[in-house]
């Protein structure tokens with residue numbers, strides 16, 4: 001029987017990721033890509049408020065503090081919320097690639113329960129790129145960057161243009177985003193590729 005293949009395994013011909021020359025410096029705090037984003041948005045009252053920083057190479061780190069609103073079982077984080085934190089962290093690699101991409105597939109391993117009030121320290125990196133397909137991986141650790149591994153994910157992101165959002169988003173929010181100079185500046189920053 002041949003080895004199992006997965007859409008999360010980079011195909012032959014995939015290449016290593018390239019850090020964009022204008023990527024934020026390692027350690028630099030990445031802003032929100034959208035103020036209403038459930039993962040990183042500053043104005044999203046119900047969100048995770050992830051604080052993400054650029055790393056070395058094509059990597060990022062993030063911190064997510066688990067709140068009572070994120071519970072699934074008493075005193076423990078909901079698995080879907082943890083998947084969101086992993087998804088958002090991998091998605092933030094967009095800032096380092098300067099490429100807009102959306103999640104096509106996300107596979108999550110839950111290793112340890114994560115209590116409320118935990119600071120979950122996440123790190124993510126791009127492992128390979130093949131055409132519009134971007135392969136990423138992320139790990140979440142409890143309490144510190146070298147704490148015990150609680151969650152892991154592998155993901156396939158697909159590169160899209162800003163038009164993806166303009167064509168698919170609800171009119172009200174798209175109009176507001178296009179009228180917000182800060183939002184337009186963020187979107188433009190991702191459109192310029194060498």
Ligand SMILES: CCCCC/C=C\C/C=C\C/C=C\C/C=C\CCCC(=O)SCCNC(=O)CCNC(=O)[C@H](O)C(C)(C)COP(=O)(O)OP(=O)(O)OC[C@H]1O[C@@H](n2cnc3c(N)ncnc32)[C@H](O)[C@@H]1OP(=O)(O)O
Pocket residue numbers: 007033034039087088089090091092093094095099100101102103104105131132133156158160162165166174177178186187190
């Ligand atoms: C003006 C407002 C602007 C606002 C935004 C501004 C800036 C944003 C900037 C930066 C973003 C920064 C950070 C983001 C951080 C976190 C966000 C979290 C990420 C998310 O939470 S994001 C939401 C969830 N996400 C979706 O909402 C996607 C829904 N979906 C689709 O919109 C389509 O489905 C799409 C576009 C994915 C593909 O559609 P498509 O037509 O363009 O391309 P196609 O189907 O041809 O796929 C091309 C190749 O990918 C392979 N492929 C595709 N899907 C696959 C799958 N699932 N599994 C395995 N392989 C797959 C195909 O097999 C083919 O492979 P091959 O080339 O080898 O044949």
